[in-house]
Amino acid sequence: MIAAPPPGEPITARLDMDGRILSADDPLARLQADAGGDPQGTLAIPALAALVRLAARLRIPISRAVQAAQGDADISMWVQIRPEAEGYSLSIVDWQVRAPRQWPGELGVLMARRFAPPEPGWPWQVDTQLRFRQVAAQAASIGHEPPREGEPLTAYFRLDAVIAEDVSPMPLVEALALRMPFTDQHARLRVDEGVEYRISGEPLFDEDGALMGYRGRAVPQEAKRTEQPAVAPASDEQAAEVHSIFGNGMFGPGFAPRLEQALRQPIGRIIANADSIAEQTQGPLREEYAGYGADIARASRHLLGLVDDLSDLQAIERPDFKVARERIDLADIARRAASLLHGQAGDRGIRVQTPPLGESALACGEYRRVLQILCNLLGNAIRHTPRDSTIWVRVDAEDGRARVVVADQGGGIDPVDHERIFERFERLGLSGGDGSGLGLYISRRLARAMDGDLTVDSALGQGARFTLDLPVWTDA
Amino acid sequence: MTGGDEPVQQRHGGEWEGTRLGARFSRGLAMEVRHGADLARLADDAPGRWTDAMLAETRIHLAGLMNNVEQSLIIDLSRDPAASAFTMLDPGYARQAIERELALLSPELLRHLRHRASVSLLLRQHRIPGGILSRLESEARGNGRYLDALAGLSLAERNWCGPMLLDATMQPDLPAELFHDLVWTVAALLVRGCGAQASTPDPTLTAAIARAAEGLIARHDEGQGAMALARRCARALSADQRFAIAPHALTEARLLLFAAIVECEGGIALDDVLEALIGPQDRDRFALLRVMGLDDAGAFQVAEMLAPVTGLADGGDAALVDFVEAYRAFDAEQAVQWLLDRMNPRALADKLALLDRR
Numbered sequence: 025m026i027a028a029p030p031p032g033e034p035i036t037a038r039l040d041m042d043g044r045i046l047s048a049d050d051p052l053a054r055l056q057a058d059a060g061g062d063p064q065g066t067l068a069i070p071a072l073a074a075l076v077r078l079a080a081r082l083r084i085p086i087s088r089a090v091q092a093a094q095g096d097a098d099i100s101m102w103v104q105i106r107p108e109a110e111g112y113s114l115s116i117v118d119w120q121v122r123a124p125r126q127w128p129g130e131l132g133v134l135m136a137r138r139f140a141p142p143e144p145g146w147p148w149q150v151d152t153q154l155r156f157r158q159v160a161a162q163a164a165s166i167g168h169e170p171p172r173e174g175e176p177l178t179a180y181f182r183l184d185a186v187i188a189e190d191v192s193p194m195p196l197v198e199a200l201a202l203r204m205p206f207t208d209q210h211a212r213l214r215v216d217e218g219v220e221y222r223i224s225g226e227p228l229f230d231e232d233g234a235l236m237g238y239r240g241r242a243v244p245q246e247a248k249r250t251e252q253p254a255v256a257p258a259s260d261e262q263a264a265e266v267h268s269i270f271g272n273g274m275f276g277p278g279f280a281p282r283l284e285q286a287l288r289q290p291i292g293r294i295i296a297n298a299d300s301i302a303e304q305t306q307g308p309l310r311e312e313y314a315g316y317g318a319d320i321a322r323a324s325r326h327l328l329g330l331v332d333d334l335s336d337l338q339a340i341e342r343p344d345f346k347v348a349r350e351r352i353d354l355a356d357i358a359r360r361a362a363s364l365l366h367g368q369a370g371d372r373g374i375r376v377q378t379p380p381l382g383e384s385a386l387a388c389g390e391y392r393r394v395l396q397i398l399c400n401l402l403g404n405a406i407r408h409t410p411r412d413s414t415i416w417v418r419v420d421a422e423d424g425r426a427r428v429v430v431a432d433q434g435g436g437i438d439p440v441d442h443e444r445i446f447e448r449f450e451r452l453g454l455s456g457g458d459g460s461g462l463g464l465y466i467s468r469r470l471a472r473a474m475d476g477d478l479t480v481d482s483a484l485g486q487g488a489r490f491t492l493d494l495p496v497w498t499d500a
Numbered sequence: 501m502t503g504g505d506e507p508v509q510q511r512h513g514g515e516w517e518g519t520r521l522g523a524r525f526s527r528g529l530a531m532e533v534r535h536g537a538d539l540a541r542l543a544d545d546a547p548g549r550w551t552d553a554m555l556a557e558t559r560i561h562l563a564g565l566m567n568n569v570e571q572s573l574i575i576d577l578s579r580d581p582a583a584s585a586f587t588m589l590d591p592g593y594a595r596q597a598i599e600r601e602l603a604l605l606s607p608e609l610l611r612h613l614r615h616r617a618s619v620s621l622l623l624r625q626h627r628i629p630g631g632i633l634s635r636l637e638s639e640a641r642g643n644g645r646y647l648d649a650l651a652g653l654s655l656a657e658r659n660w661c662g663p664m665l666l667d668a669t670m671q672p673d674l675p676a677e678l679f680h681d682l683v684w685t686v687a688a689l690l691v692r693g694c695g696a697q698a699s700t701p702d703p704t705l706t707a708a709i710a711r712a713a714e715g716l717i718a719r720h721d722e723g724q725g726a727m728a729l730a731r732r733c734a735r736a737l738s739a740d741q742r743f744a745i746a747p748h749a750l751t752e753a754r755l756l757l758f759a760a761i762v763e764c765e766g767g768i769a770l771d772d773v774l775e776a777l778i779g780p781q782d783r784d785r786f787a788l789l790r791v792m793g794l795d796d797a798g799a800f801q802v803a804e805m806l807a808p809v810t811g812l813a814d815g816g817d818a819a820l821v822d823f824v825e826a827y828r829a830f831d832a833e834q835a836v837q838w839l840l841d842r843m844n845p846r847a848l849a850d851k852l853a854l855l856d857r858r
Contacts, residue, residue, distance in 0.1 A: 082680045083714065087723025089731055102735065104723060118735060 035116040043067060043076045046111065051119065055092060055099065060153035060310040068308045070152060070236050072103065076112060079105045089118075093157055093236070098122045145221075145243030146170070149228070150177050152237050153310055154200075166244070168219060178316060181211035181221065181242075194294065196223065197320055201297030203227045203235055211242075220245035235307075287331045295324045333462035336396075337448075340469045347473045348390040351497045354428040355379035357391065358417045361398035365406060373412040376402065385419035386497040387426035389474040394492070397467040397478065401430040401490045404463065408434035409487070426496045431489040437482040445480065467492075550614070553808055556664070557617035562605075564662070564670025566595040569686045569716065571669060576712035582704040585694045592667055597689040604685050609678050615771065618778045618809045619726075619755045620660040626753035626805060635748035636757065639741060646736035649729055653757065656726035673725030680717055687713040727770060730760035739765065746792040751801045758792075766791060768842050778809045782823060785810075786830035787838035799827045 037048035043066050048056065053063055061068025067076055071090035079086045086105040091098050102118035146166055149157045156171040171180040185193040199206035205226040213219040225240025300306060301317030309317075339345055355378075362369075362376045369376050379385075387394075398417075405415045409432040416431045437445060446468045448461070464478070471478040475495050482488035550558075570593065577586050590596075598604065605613075640646045659671045672679055687709050694705055722728055734742060734757070742761045749758040759773035768776075776784035785806070789799050803823040807813035812823060 078676065082676060082717065084676045084680055084717045084720055085722070086676050087721060087728060088675075089735065100735065102723075102732070107718065118732075120735065 035119060037114040038111060039067070039076060039114060040111040043073070043080065043112070052114075052116065059092070059151070060155070060313075061308050066308045068152075070307075072101075072114075073307065075103060075105050076114070079107050079112060083107050093151065145241045147239065147241050148177075148225075149239040150237050152235050152307070153313055154178060154238075156180070157237060168213065168216065176313070180214060181223065182214050182217065184210040184212065186210055193290070194320070196225070198290075198294060198297065199225070199227075200238070201301060205240075288328065291324050291328045291331065295321050295328065298324060330462075333466060336466050337462055340466060340473065345473065347393055347470070349388050349474075350391055352387050352389050352391050352394055354385040354387050354394070354426055354492075354494070355383045355419045357394050358398055358419060358428055361395055361402050362417060364399060365402050368403070369406050369415070372406060374406055374409060375414045376406075376417065377414055378417045379419050383419065385421045385426045385428065387421075387476075387494040388497045389476065389494045393470045393474065394494070397470055397492055398428065398430070400463040400467045401492070405430055405432035405434065405488070405490075408432060410434070421496050424496050426494050428492045429489055430492075431487060433487045436484045436486045437480060437488050438484050439482070442480050442482070446478070551809065551811070553621055554614065554617045557621045558613045560664050560666070560668075561613050561616045561620070561660070561670060562598070563592075563595045563666045564668055565672045565674070565682060566598065566686055567592055567667065568669040568672050569683055570594045570690070572716050573686065573690065573709065573712045576715055577708060580708045580712070582702075582708040585697060585702065585705055586690065586709070588697050589690065589693050593693050594686040594689045595666065597693060598685070601689065604688070606678075606681055609681055611771070611775075612674070612678055615774045615778070616660060618774070619657070621808060622753040622755060622805060623657055623661050625808065634752060636745055636752065636754065639744045639748065640737060643736060643741070646733055646741075649732040649736055650757075652724075653726060653729040653733055653754075656724070656729050657754075657756070660726060672720075673727075674722070675725065675727065676720065676722045679720050679722065683713050683717055726756055727760075730756035731763070731770065733757055734760035734764040737761070737764075743793055747794045747798050750789075750792075750794070751798060751805065753805050762788060762792060766839060766842075768839075772842065777806060780810075782826060783830070783834075783838070786827050787835045789827065790830060790832060790835035791839060796824055796828055800824050 035049040035052050037052050038046040040046055045053075045056065045064055045067065048063075056068055057063065059068040059070075067073040069092050071092055075086050075088070075090060078084075085107065086103070089100060089102050091100050093099075098121075100118075100120040100122050101116045104115045104117060106113045106115075148171070151157050154177045156173055156175050156177060171177070183194060183196060194209070195206040196209040198204075205224070207222075207224040209223040209225075211221045211223050213221070221242050221244055223240060223242050225238040227238055228236040298317045298321035301309065302314050302321055303317075304314055359378045359381075362378045365376070402415065402417070409415055413433040415433075416429075418429045418431070420427055420429075446464050448465045468478040471492055471494070477493050479491050479493070480488055481491065570591075574586065636650060637647060656671075656673060659673065662668060662670060672682065674682060691706050691709055694702075694709075737745065742765055746758055746761045746765075749755075749761065755774060755777060756770075759770045759777070762768055762773045763770045773788065776788055785802070786799075789802060794802065800820060800823075803810075803812055803820050807820075812819050815822070
């Protein structure tokens with residue numbers, strides 16, 4: 025709890041034109057830190073930040089009362105904000121720490137009763153940083169330790185994604201980005217993953233409409249199950265329906281559109297929203313939460329990659345799959361692929377040495393498919409080669425064949441696995457991380473569809489050389 | 501009195517001038533009547549009940565605020581040679597010109613004007629004789645911060661209850677957003693007014709008016725407004741003092757102070773409390789009175805005091821008795837439910853209020 029400053033002494037701060045703190049008196053600096061803001065960053069106290077935005081938008085001095093949550097109490101402030109040539113001066117002339125409202129007499133009793141409805145689970149409230157603000161639960165009543173005030177929700181619960189049609193995989197994440205209510209977020213306690221929860225919540229807004237946090241209920245799964253009817257075993261008709269959907273092989277005729285609708289669009293939304301969280305475009309966040317946003321975006325991109333791979337897989341396994349026969353330059357495509365993955369390589373300090381400008385290796389194939397293969401090979405090489413090493417991409421043409429070789433300095437592949445790595449979903453026992461296990465399978469299928477091949481030459485500890493071999497282009 | 505579309509009047513002498521003045525007077529009178537009719541039509545479209553007295557008060561507030569802004573701009577522009585055309589406009593030009601452009605008034609400003617009109621109308625009718633120590637002061641003896649703020653509030657309220665003259669000015673103690681809106685409205689009317697007089701458009705004049713408007717906005721201090729001062733009063737009181745003073749604030753027609761106390765205690769915005777007090781729903785008033793602990797006698801006094809704006813006066817004494825009986829049946833549980841409804845998301849509360857009005 026931040027103590028009230030001596031009466032009569034204003035608390036002051038100076039902000040730059042972008043609303044970032046240049047200097048702030050101690051109580052305000054502590055409130056800023058407590059709200060998860062950077063001491064020199066943009067104001068993280070929602071109500072104050074809203075006033076600064078208003079003063080900035082209208083270029084008018086502001087003088088009014090605002091409230092900020094502070095643990096079990098509220099800080100009620102009278103704030104004066106004055107636009108100046110170099111930014112804004114902020115002065116708090118009345119700082120009051122208030123306990124929750126105590127209603128007199130019968131009104132107080134009724135209020136208390138209304139705020140404790142007999143619902144399953146326990147109520148919670150978090151701020152914009154997803155840190156617990158109010159938890160009414162007691163350990164004795166919920167069977168385990170309740171979250172501590174200030175503890176991040178994501179540190180207390182592990183949020184589970186649910187992959188199912190018509191269901192958002194991470195309702196909380198999507199709702200947070202859209203400032204919407206959510207229900208049915210699957211979660212489990214981090215300290216005991218056997219304890220499952222369903223979380224629901226709704227956003228809280230301040231007077232100016234800025235998000236103040238979320239509040240809702242956490243319902244233990246056991247408690248929820250007792251309220252729901254038991255699930256009946258599937259009937260014969262239901263079983264037949266299931267078979268009709270999944271029994272005709274992996275992909276039905278409407279697979280691609282369904283995939284597009286069911287996965288690509290929601291994942292795209294998740295990526296966009298998670299990116300906006302990571303880049304803090306909607307307001308300041310503590311670094312670790314911005315980091316969570318980046319993690320969600322990265323994981324979602326991986327999912328999107330998997331969707332792309334599955335979509336490709338469906339395409340190349342169709343009997344009528346065809347590729348174009350174009351005049352392509354393997355050296356040029358190799359340079360383009362390298363430039364596409366330049367950032368990814370740079371992050372790991374990896375240098376990609378491509379064929380020098382002027383060198384070419386004309387081949388016959390479909391431009392975008394070859395680019396897809398080379399991006400896959402280069403992406404694999406970047407993931408598996410050590411930091412600060414080099415990947416070589418070479419081209420040549422000989423005996424009517426044009427080749428492009430991608431060589432890395434990674435751990436290499438045991439010769440007994442040389443064929444296995446081209447199988448579907450084969451990841452050589454790797455778990456987690458990137459990759460769907462479909463990239464090389466698809467790349468080889470594409471190469472062979474272009475009358476070429478994709479092979480590997482490697483041994484453990486000696487790096488790997490992937491060779492894409494295609495027919496040489498002839499003008500005849 | 502001049503028409504809003506005739507910013508510059510030719511001045512002649514002699515007998516002809518008398519005729520001319522007579523014509524101008526007639527036309528001016530017609531314009532005033534039209535102003536009233538237009539404002540009434542605008543009020544018809546706006547939510548809430550508008551009595552004739554409220555319309556008259558609203559007109560005075562709007563005119564006073566606009567006159568003040570216009571005069572401030574004139575003073576600023578008098579030092580700017582680019583703005584010589586400005587001096588060709590008659591005083592009170594913007595106030596008259598708004599008659600033809602009532603759509604320029606934003607719903608937010610109109611809502612605020614309605615609140616101001618209600619507050620000042622009731623204050624005029626319940627002026628406490630001087631020399632008598634009000635319960636608002638005696639209940640908080642020794643609380644210097646509160647008493648200072650209360651004195652400031654009293655002065656600000658007096659500003660709202662000045663002489664009802666359309667040519668008078670009123671301190672523009674508006675919230676920042678509304679002041680911003682009003683200044684640019686006046687500025688736009690002046691630009692158009694000057695433009696109508698010039699043979700060729702003068703961009704330097706527009707720039708000069710814009711500069712003056714920006715300067716006026718930058719000097720505004722919403723903290724000195726009546727609403728801000730009422731909030732300062734409420735903040736300076738302890739919770740016990742707030743509950744002790746609230747009923748007296750209401751019975752003494754100090755709506756702003758009462759609304760600020762409810763805002764402070766109940767978390768309902770001051771504007772929403774005012775709306776509930778002067779709105780069409782008795783249920784809203786019952787809840788506010790019950791929440792702040794008014795007894796039946798207090799409720800009777802409040803009903804009587806609010807009657808000119810709520811329309812209760814139309815029903816005579818019988819309506820007052822009905823009001824108190826209904827209040828007696830409105831228990832604390834219903835008041836709590838009302839309060840909880842107000843704590844719903846603002847958008848939901850707005851829509852429910854709209855539905856209630858139908």
